[in-house]
Amino acid sequence: MVSYALDVFPRFIARNWAADGAGTVGVQAGAQSGGIIETDIPARLDALPFGRFHLLVITALGITWILDGLEVTLAGALAGQLKESSALGLSNTQVGLAGSSYLCGAVIGALFFGWLTDRLGRKKLFMITVTVYLLATAATGLSWDAASFMLFRFLTGAGIGGEYTAINSTIQELIPARFRGWTDLLINGSFWIGAAMGAGGSLVLLDPAVIDPAIGWRVAFLIGATLGLVILLMRFWIPESPRWLVTHGLPQAADAVLRGIEAQFAPAASSRTAFARVRLRMRDHTPLIEVARTLFKTYRQRTLVGLSLMTAQAFFYNAIFFTYALILTDFYRIPADRVGWYILPFAAGNVLGPILLGRLFDTLGRRVMIGATYALSGILLAVTADLFARDLLTAQTLTVAWMIVFFFASAAASSAYLTVSEIFPLEIRALAIAFFYAIGTAIGGIAGPLLFGVLINSGSRFDVAVGYCIGAALMLAAAVVEALCGVAAERQPLETVARPLAFVD
Numbered sequence: 001m002v003s004y005a006l007d008v009f010p011r012f013i014a015r016n017w018a019a020d021g022a023g024t025v026g027v028q029a030g031a032q033s034g035g036i037i038e039t040d041i042p043a044r045l046d047a048l049p050f051g052r053f054h055l056l057v058i059t060a061l062g063i064t065w066i067l068d069g070l071e072v073t074l075a076g077a078l079a080g081q082l083k084e085s086s087a088l089g090l091s092n093t094q095v096g097l098a099g100s101s102y103l104c105g106a107v108i109g110a111l112f113f114g115w116l117t118d119r120l121g122r123k124k125l126f127m128i129t130v131t132v133y134l135l136a137t138a139a140t141g142l143s144w145d146a147a148s149f150m151l152f153r154f155l156t157g158a159g160i161g162g163e164y165t166a167i168n169s170t171i172q173e174l175i176p177a178r179f180r181g182w183t184d185l186l187i188n189g190s191f192w193i194g195a196a197m198g199a200g201g202s203l204v205l206l207d208p209a210v211i212d213p214a215i216g217w218r219v220a221f222l223i224g225a226t227l228g229l230v231i232l233l234m235r236f237w238i239p240e241s242p243r244w245l246v247t248h249g250l251p252q253a254a255d256a257v258l259r260g261i262e263a264q265f266a267p268a269a270s271s272r273t274a275f276a277r278v279r280l281r282m283r284d285h286t287p288l289i290e291v292a293r294t295l296f297k298t299y300r301q302r303t304l305v306g307l308s309l310m311t312a313q314a315f316f317y318n319a320i321f322f323t324y325a326l327i328l329t330d331f332y333r334i335p336a337d338r339v340g341w342y343i344l345p346f347a348a349g350n351v352l353g354p355i356l357l358g359r360l361f362d363t364l365g366r367r368v369m370i371g372a373t374y375a376l377s378g379i380l381l382a383v384t385a386d387l388f389a390r391d392l393l394t395a396q397t398l399t400v401a402w403m404i405v406f407f408f409a410s411a412a413a414s415s416a417y418l419t420v421s422e423i424f425p426l427e428i429r430a431l432a433i434a435f436f437y438a439i440g441t442a443i444g445g446i447a448g449p450l451l452f453g454v455l456i457n458s459g460s461r462f463d464v465a466v467g468y469c470i471g472a473a474l475m476l477a478a479a480v481v482e483a484l485c486g487v488a489a490e491r492q493p494l495e496t497v498a499r500p501l502a503f504v505d
Helices: 002-017 041-047 053-078 093-119 122-140 145-172 177-189 191-205 213-237 244-246 251-260 288-298 300-321 325-330 336-357 366-389 395-422 426-458 462-484
Strands: 036-039 277-283
Touching: 036 251, 036 325, 041 213, 041 244, 041 251, 053 122, 053 145, 053 177, 053 191, 053 213, 053 336, 093 122, 093 145, 122 145, 122 213, 145 177, 145 244, 145 395, 145 426, 177 191, 177 336, 177 366, 191 213, 191 325, 191 336, 244 251, 244 426, 288 300, 288 426, 300 366, 300 395, 300 426, 300 462, 325 336, 325 395, 325 426, 325 462, 336 395, 366 395, 366 462, 395 426
Parallel strands: none
Antiparallel strands: 036 277
């Protein structure tokens, strides 16, 4: 019954999106796997002007990163409170373990849900993953000890990890090529809107004059669950990717969905007389052996680029941000209920980076901008590490330093997700995103918070600075790899950047 529902649901949505002046276009029950068809769907999607439909996609899908920012910031801002006996009484090491549990869940969730996204469709999975997230984060607010807190953080991470794959795939396939870079950076940068929300919320929810902090931290996680429920409802209006439908044996459904989208624009937008057509062989799934061959043989140089970018930014971000509250409380004696004031300006720098630099990724180009933002992030972090080690920074000036560093680092990290989601064929896109996210997060993200938890426990500024320098070295190495092996994907159709495996010609 569940399998039947998962198969029928996107066709039901497609029929609802297919209405035009002549009535509803029928959706075929299914096409033979291996059958060859000719279609102009990719060209029609890229020819659309930017409009209300794309804003809906950005809002309903991109808000996922706001959720992730909210989750990560809450965990960081609440770290001090979680160590109190009135809460869960966590140690610094357990706080680091909780962060690593979240990231471990994200790794496993990305791989599992990424595999399902390529097999079952984008829409089905982004509905499932947001449901997993909202249930798990609500359960986090009901944790009763360290073990249950880590378990629910793991499950929350699994939902968010699945979101990364399903959402990035959908956005790449629905946004026209000429807007893809800026849009993707803007969406990924919205993580920091969630970070600001989490920081602002923590200021209220940890204020004894407003609410008992022993209860406030629980309410903070329930806010995330409420937001997740709103997002779930919004997503019912987003259609399945026509690109995915046409390659998986549903060309009529794909055409019906696209006609529904085109109907929202001026009549000229739905004209089909001048669009290039491609021939492809339909398939119901892509064998894992073909996925491996594509990643490690056909596109092995691109795989190196993806691994370098994702690993560097994962360590850089997760190691520093997951432990920022501990740095403030342990080295600068900032009260736990005041940490949010330092995260707010930090988040502002992260939001502004993709907004102000994003268009340059479509104009100056991917290789120039990705290499530059990674290199600048590494250099600036190394300088900050030196100043921190010599005790030349106050809590306020450290926050200013982070604002400058992460202005560039935010654009760099967002460009890593943009890169791995556009330089591989459509049939393996979600699994490729999952693979790079999982490897990068496992190497750089899970190890980072654990390492920094130990370094902070040492009480040595020099030890913490060494951790910062490791992050700086990884960013500089990734900048070199991008400069030498990066792909000039700006303003190019996805099918040009990476030829789909299903293409016949």
